[in-house]
Amino acid sequence: MTVLVTGGAGYIGSHTVLALVEAGESVVVIDNLSTGFSSFVPEGIPLFIGDAGDENLVEGVIRTHGVDAIIHFAGSVIVSESMRDPLGYYRNNTMTSRNLLSAAVTCGVNNFIFSSTAAVYGNPDRTPVPEEAPTRPLSPYGCSKLMTEIMLHDTASANGMNYVALRYFNVAGADPQARIGLATIGATHLLKIAVEAATGQRAQIEVYGTDYPTPDGSCIRDFIHVSDLAQAHVAALAYLRRGGAPVTLNCGYGRGYSVLETIEAVRRVAGRNFAVSTAARRPGDIVAMVADTRRIRATLDWTPRHDDLETIAADALRWERKLLAQRQGFDRQAIPA
Template sequence: MASTELDRGAVLVVGGCGYIGSHMVRMLRDNGLRPVVIDNLATGYRDAVLPEELHVGELGDAAFLRKVLAETRPACVMHFAAASLVGESTQDPGKYWRNNVVQTLVLLDAMREHGIAEFIFSSTAAVFGNPVEVPISESHPCRPINPYGHSKLAVEYMLEDYAHAHGLRSVALRYFNAAGAHPDGSLGERHDPETHLIPLVLQVASGRRPFISRFGTDHGTPDGSCIRDYIHVQDLCSAHLLALRYLADGGATQRLNLGNGTGYSVTQVIEAARRVTGHPLPVQDAPPRAGDPPVLVAESAHARKVLGWVPQHPDLDTILAHAWQWEQRQAQERARSGG
């Protein structure tokens, strides 16, 4: 489907009430496109999208999917809905295979029935496992070390097979560490439980937590704490928007890394948060977590070449400042409601 046809059609955002999905819905709308959202609201929030955009239901419900697809006839599907907690995946792998793999298969088959052949998939750096080289490029061996990573890699293989057999073209975007919030402070992370470092640090600054835990101080990095590649959620969404145009213009199936190519340690993130918030941020050291690679940093040259993608918010302090606006807003709303 050409870009001009895309401008007249809908874009189905599966999991559009979640953290990244809701930012994507906003960006689509801001760019003159028509987002349609599917979400079961298990972890997403109804108020993150406009009511007229939302269809509440289960991704694994084929009849529900067929009804939404028939009514909305989207040009492309963006898939953000997945279980994504690494620790939980090791305890309940069946949940991850059902949610992330089986339900995606139901979605792809429903798309085939309705002649929808363009798909953008939220994948993850967890498909690589423990890195053998850093920065990590798309050619790095894929050896996931947990069921979450296994499930995401399984979908990548599924997309490859559907491309060959059925002509379904896709872009799988492998996120490194999504972070930040909408620059106007109106959207941000609302995970429960929260497991990501930046919102946890900012919850200390806003008084929701007494301290931040630093898991391991002897990881073989310059300051001993783990190093990660943090990418602003708006930059993630801009890559999806470019991927949407790429597929609409006939682009072939791709797997692309999304990261800034710069790593920051846990200690550096805490120090940056102190600068941004002015809070002392007490730290409590804890034992390292099993299977935590010391360094995960992306090589994203392929995304830049194929999509023309250039991150606009690569600076860690900017990422933190936007997330801090969101956390302060959340703290004010809790205070008003007595929560």
């Protein structure tokens, strides 16, 4: 039995591949490397460079490697970018997912784990937000993920497929051993931006909106360590292989931190101050998003190990310092003699 991971060279995908390998799973990866890195795929794991929406490629990989489960990460994830390029997001997220599901049905793959998002909720009526809350996405990114959830539900109902849709809250941090982390240039993740500022790579960090109806005026988010999220996928796979029924689960800790609180956590672990400026609100941003985690804790054999904002910040900082040292070493080597 082999697990096909689409987008397995990317940020969350590579951490999940690492967790699967450490759990003894056979894994194969498809990634177009638009935001991923082949060096993040463990040695010995087959990597097919291509599009997860290429049905011929996917069907060939499934049949050649005896795939019995798919974990689907491949897609675009930046809210603000989706506001500027909605059709790109419907192509990369919704259409790619449709083709991937088609290949899974054709080849008889009955276990499917989908990388969804809390952005499907929009501004929730209450927090913590449960899975049964209304879905009112505010961005094409959230809409594209919700469309895939609907396609997954309908496809599963028609074809006897079992699935887990994991709605991520704010993913952050890096592998605690600093083997892999978030390396995409121009990343928009708050923790990534903050550790770049803490390591002197940014002159300042901008906070978009300080007039929200929250205690300090900035948005509130439920941060989850990327390694804990990876383990949730391993647990979801075990759940499906036990015959678990289709289910949608929130992935968070059930605790919210404001943007300003998060910046202060990075300052503390870095032992360094850095400039912060304020800017206007961004279209598509959600005021407060905190997960109701009762369902995931009751459904999966999953216990978070890194449920602490400073731990998340420290791991992100350790990885960023490693990246910076590698870049500086490369720059020194590139200087002509």
